[in-house]
Amino acid sequence: MDNTCSICHQHAPAACYLCDACTYRVHTWLGGIPRTLPLLRAALVPTTGPAQRGGSGRAHSPLPVDVRALDLLGPGQPVPVVDPHGDQAGGIPIGALLAGWARYLATEVPAVWTDAHGTVRIDRCTDARPRSGTGITAWTTWLQRYLPYAATRPWAEDFYRQLEDLVARIQRITDTRPRRTPMDAPCPACTAFGLARREGEQHIGCEACGHRLLPAAYAAHRDQVMHLAVLMAAAQHTTPHAPAA
Numbered sequence: 001m002d003n004t005c006s007i008c009h010q011h012a013p014a015a016c017y018l019c020d021a022c023t024y025r026v027h028t029w030l031g032g033i034p035r036t037l038p039l040l041r042a043a044l045v046p047t048t049g050p051a052q053r054g055g056s057g058r059a060h061s062p063l064p065v066d067v068r069a070l071d072l073l074g075p076g077q078p079v080p081v082v083d084p085h086g087d088q089a090g091g092i093p094i095g096a097l098l099a100g101w102a103r104y105l106a107t108e109v110p111a112v113w114t115d116a117h118g119t120v121r122i123d124r125c126t127d128a129r130p131r132s133g134t135g136i137t138a139w140t141t142w143l144q145r146y147l148p149y150a151a152t153r154p155w156a157e158d159f160y161r162q163l164e165d166l167v168a169r170i171q172r173i174t175d176t177r178p179r180r181t182p183m184d185a186p187c188p189a190c191t192a193f194g195l196a197r198r199e200g201e202q203h204i205g206c207e208a209c210g211h212r213l214l215p216a217a218y219a220a221h222r223d224q225v226m227h228l229a230v231l232m233a234a235a236q237h238t239t240p241h242a243p244a245a
Helices: 020-042 067-073 094-106 136-150 156-174 215-236
Strands: 110-114 120-124 180-182 195-198 204-206
Touching: 020 067, 020 136, 020 156, 067 094, 067 156, 094 136, 094 156
Parallel strands: none
Antiparallel strands: 110 120, 180 195, 195 204
């Protein structure tokens, strides 16, 4: 492999298919999913009542739940439903997707054990067993713990893409988006004022050219830029002395 991230095509650590920034993003997604569960449960309650005479409401009573939220919170299989007629609008539920990936990952994690004769052997795990049960929070915690190993697997891109789609589905229902904070200093690569920090991101990125900076590197760059700006402003306001007669 060429140590290029399968997602952003930036440099990735040796033997990894995801770079540090994309791995960090997945870790943030996993950590944020449990915090959205109260919002999803609240979304199960419909907000539109039956149509009123003379009004512009529904022609029939609404469903007793928001089916989009139910699709995410309900049971299911960790694979897409076979849909030959194209009439399925849902996706894989949160719990099923997380559990499916955890169990798939577990089958590739090396397990070290000692047999009855004292010989150390290396085998494959047979299943994922979170310490705190089998709920959504337990699965996200388990996947976060084994994420560094998942980043080394050839299917890391599929894992990333499916989680990205899952988070997008959650955000559409809960109307939540990561906060964006624009930075003061221009980009050191293209000089455009396009640097911004997005919530849950490891780097500060330029929206004009794609350049990325870690927060410490940005702070050093900003200090240098501000120092130069102060020197230039001081030079512009300095009045040269008239020569002596």
